[in-house]
Amino acid sequence: MEKKHSIKRGVSLYSFQEEYFLRKMTLEDCIAKCSEFGARGIEIIGEQMVPGFPKLTDEFLEKWFGWMKKYDTVPICHDMFLDFKKFKGQRLTEDEQLQSIIRDLKFANRLGCKVMRVIVSTSPELMEKAAPYAEEYDVKMGIEVHSPWHIDNAWMKRHYEIMEKTGSLYLGFIPDMGTYTKRLPRVMVENMVRKGADEKIVRFVTEAYENGVMSEYIVGEVSAMTKNPIDMAMAEQARFYSYTNPRQLLPYMNRIFHIHAKFYEMLENETEYSIPYDEVIAVLQEGGYQGYLSSEYEGNRHIQDVYDVDSVEQVRRQQNMFKRLLNEKTVVKGTNSAVTA
Amino acid sequence: MFEKYIIVEKDTKNIVEDGKVTGFRVAVRVPYYRGLGISMIEDIQLNVDGKPIPSDNLLVELHGNTYSLKAMEKEADDRWEFGEVGYLKVLQPGGLPAGEHKVDVLFNLRISYMPVNGIRKDSKQLAF
Numbered sequence: 256m257e258k259k260h261s262i263k264r265g266v267s268l269y270s271f272q273e274e275y276f277l278r279k280m281t282l283e284d285c286i287a288k289c290s291e292f293g294a295r296g297i298e299i300i301g302e303q304m305v306p307g308f309p310k311l312t313d314e315f316l317e318k319w320f321g322w323m324k325k326y327d328t329v330p331i332c333h334d335m336f337l338d339f340k341k342f343k344g345q346r347l348t349e350d351e352q353l354q355s356i357i358r359d360l361k362f363a364n365r366l367g368c369k370v371m372r373v374i375v376s377t378s379p380e381l382m383e384k385a386a387p388y389a390e391e392y393d394v395k396m397g398i399e400v401h402s403p404w405h406i407d408n409a410w411m412k413r414h415y416e417i418m419e420k421t422g423s424l425y426l427g428f429i430p431d432m433g434t435y436t437k438r439l440p441r442v443m444v445e446n447m448v449r450k451g452a453d454e455k456i457v458r459f460v461t462e463a464y465e466n467g468v469m470s471e472y473i474v475g476e477v478s479a480m481t482k483n484p485i486d487m488a489m490a491e492q493a494r495f496y497s498y499t500n501p502r503q504l505l506p507y508m509n510r511i512f513h514i515h516a517k518f519y520e521m522l523e524n525e526t527e528y529s530i531p532y533d534e535v536i537a538v539l540q541e542g543g544y545q546g547y548l549s550s551e552y553e554g555n556r557h558i559q560d561v562y563d564v565d566s567v568e569q570v571r572r573q574q575n576m577f578k579r580l581l582n583e584k585t586v587v588k589g590t591n592s593a594v595t596a
Numbered sequence: 597m598f599e600k601y602i603i604v605e606k607d608t609k610n611i612v613e614d615g616k617v618t619g620f621r622v623a624v625r626v627p628y629y630r631g632l633g634i635s636m637i638e639d640i641q642l643n644v645d646g647k648p649i650p651s652d653n654l655l656v657e658l659h660g661n662t663y664s665l666k667a668m669e670k671e672a673d674d675r676w677e678f679g680e681v682g683y684l685k686v687l688q689p690g691g692l693p694a695g696e697h698k699v700d701v702l703f704n705l706r707i708s709y710m711p712v713n714g715i716r717k718d719s720k721q722l723a724f
Contacts, residue, residue, distance in 0.1 A: 272629050276598065276679035302630040303678045340708040341672050342635055376709040556597045 260540045263547045264577050265289070265296020265331050266570055267515065268304055270552035273564040275304060280567075283322055288567050290326035292574040296547040297323070298332040298372075298513075301362050309358050311365050319366065331547055332429075332513055333394075334372040335359035337381075349381065356385045356396075364392040370513045370546075372429050375401045375410075379417040382426055389425035397429035397513050402497045405434045406507055418510055427510040431551070433517035436496040436529045438465045440519035442557040443492065449560065452489040456481060460489050470494040496529075501538040508542035519554045521572035525579070536580045548577055598627035602701050602718035604681050610691030610724055617691040620724065621657070621683040624701055626676050627716040632705065633672040634658070638713060639704035640665060642684050645697050649686050658682040692724045 266289040274280035280288075282304050286297055301308045305315065323329060337355055339347045347355070356373075363371045371394050373382065382396065389396045398414050400406050406428060418426045439461050448457055456477060463473045470493040477490035504511065520528040536548075550573050555564040607623030622642060626632060640656065642649045656663045658676055662685070676682060684701065702717040 269629070272678075276601065276625070276629075278679060300630055302632075302675075306631075306677050308631065308675065336630070336708070338633065338636060338708045340636070340706050341633060343638060343669055343706065374709050559598070560600055 260543045261545050262536070262539060262581055263296055264292075264294045264574060264581075265298055265547035265549040266292070266294045266574070267298035267300075267332070267334070267549045267551045269298075269300055269334070270550050270570050271566045272303065273555040273559060273566050283318075286322045286326050286328055288570065290328050292571055293578070294550065294570075294574050295328050296331040296549060297328050298334065298547075298549045299330070299366070299368075300334040301359070301366070302336060309362050311362065316365065323367070330367040332370040332372055332549065333359065333363035333366055333368045334374075335363075336374050337377050349384075352381055353384050356381065357388050360385070360388050360392040360394050360396075363394045368394065370395045370397060370429075372513070372515070373398045375399045375404055379413045382414065383417045383421055386421050386423040386426055390423065395425045395427060395512055397427045397511075399515065400428050400430040400434060401515075402431065402433040402436065403495060405497060405499045405503065406430060407499070407503050415507070415510070427512050428507060429513045429515060430504060430511060431515040431517050432530055432532070432535055433515075433553075434497055434499055435501050435531065435535050436519075437498045437531050438529050439492060439496055440529045440554070440557065442520045442528075442554050444489075446557040446560065447485065447489045447492070450488075451483075451485045453481065453483065453486050456486045457489055460493055464493050464496070467498070468493075501535045504538055505542050508544060511542075511544065512546045514539070514544070514546060514548050515551045516548045516573065516577075517551045517553060518569070518573055519557070521569050521576070523572075525572045525576045527573070527576070532576060533580060536577075550574060597629065597714075597716065598625070599716050599718050601625055602627050602703065602716065603699060603720045603722070605720060605722055607681060607683070608699070608722050608724075611685065616689075618689060619685060619687040620691040621685045622699055622701065622722075623681050623683055624703075625679060625681055626705070627703055627718075628705055628707070628714070629678070631675045631677040631680070634663065634668045634674055634676050635670060635672040636706045636708075637668060637676065637703065638706045639702070640684065641700075641702040641704075642686070643698075643700040644686075644692065653686055653688070655685040655687070656682060657685055694724060696721055696723050698722075 268285045271285045373396050473493040474490045518527045552569045604623035610617045610620045700719045705714040
């Protein structure tokens with residue numbers, strides 16, 4: 256039975272990395288653009304756009320909350336990383352890793368974010384240890400379900416078992432819509448051609464991928480055709496991207512409190528070249544999804560070698576697509592409490 | 597990712613101290629989408645006109661702090677911020693002769709969630 260959904264629109268400022276890196280946009284400019292597109296939820300990677308991370312000065316926080324007020328936006332999510340290979344040749348101990356997670360939970364809490372994206376490589380055991388701290392700081396921790404992982408694979412199944420075992424509503428999933436990449440991003444493919452990949456090999460890989468051929472077969476067959484490293488790199492792309500049926504999300508809806516709306520190329524007609532957002536959003540509506548769809552533009556890396564990147568226009572197109580697919584009247588005014596699990 | 601932005605042309609020049617040219621510097625940014633504690637920059641290689649600069653001669657200057665590559669290994673708290681311009685300094689009396697030089701820079705980044713290190717490089721023809 257269809258549940259009532261309330262899908263809200265947001266943007267991960269990751270989307271504007273090109274302009275921020277080149278100092279063409281400031282953090283405030285990024286927030287202002289989200290507001291302009293009616294995307295009220297602001298997601299941030301502290302390590303990307305908060306100089307001095309993990310320190311948060313009172314001066315910064317005053318500006319941050321001032322911008323939220325000025326632009327009528329709300330902080331929704333901080334994306335954390337777990338640098339367990341911080342020092343050459345050694346791994347952080349489990350306790351050191353836990354301390355790193357707690358550091359980020361505190362950071363998210365002070366920024367006013369109720370959700371934290373946990374990097375996909377984080378173990379279920381560590382999530383279990385961190386759960387009490389997530390509760391203490393009132394920040395929900397979502398393991399990012401990032402391609403080539405998907406929500407039903409072995410790693411995520413173990414995460415789900417920990418969610419069930421602890422019963423904590425502060426543990427959940429943040430699916431990345433890159434998991435529903437039905438055809439390889441054109442911007443990536445064209446980049447490989449510019450780097451010298453053979454057009455016949457490129458065509459073989461893209462067609463096989465679209466036909467759902469297992470990536471191991473694609474890599475195996477290409478290695479029999481060529482030894483050229485750039486052609487092999489093209490074949491390997493079939494391993495990094497993935498398409499699974501978005502209906503796989505349905506059994507887990509009560510554990511999904513945030514979504515990364517990954518995209519590589521929004522076309523002029525306001526559809527995404529690789530990811531069938533009409534299919535994906537229909538599933539989220541059917542499942543009664545209550546959180547944010549957070550734009551995550553990742554096309555810049557594939558085109559920056561020859562084009563001027565316009566992340567703002569890309570985000571604008573995706574947000575317009577969301578308005579269309581969500582029939583905007585279903586969009587409720589955002590709050591920074593992203594979930595009712 | 598961000599390869600072509602590694603070398604920043606306008607800040608690359610000979611270093612003049614007390615009227616003498618004591619070496620040269622190449623302005624660089626880290627080719628990654630977030631800032632990093634500098635211990636995670638596993639290696640930096642600099643070639644000028646095809647010749648590698650020995651790593652012992654290479655210093656990294658970042659917002660006023662100066663490190664050898666060896667010293668960077670232990671420094672996890674000082675961060676090379678996202679998009680921040682730092683300098684590769686080479687102490688070499690006389691610096692580089694005036695004119696064009698080919699500069700190659702390689703960053704080797706140890707990103708924990710990646711199964712292997714990220715190796716990214718840029719190459720530019722620069723006027724000194």
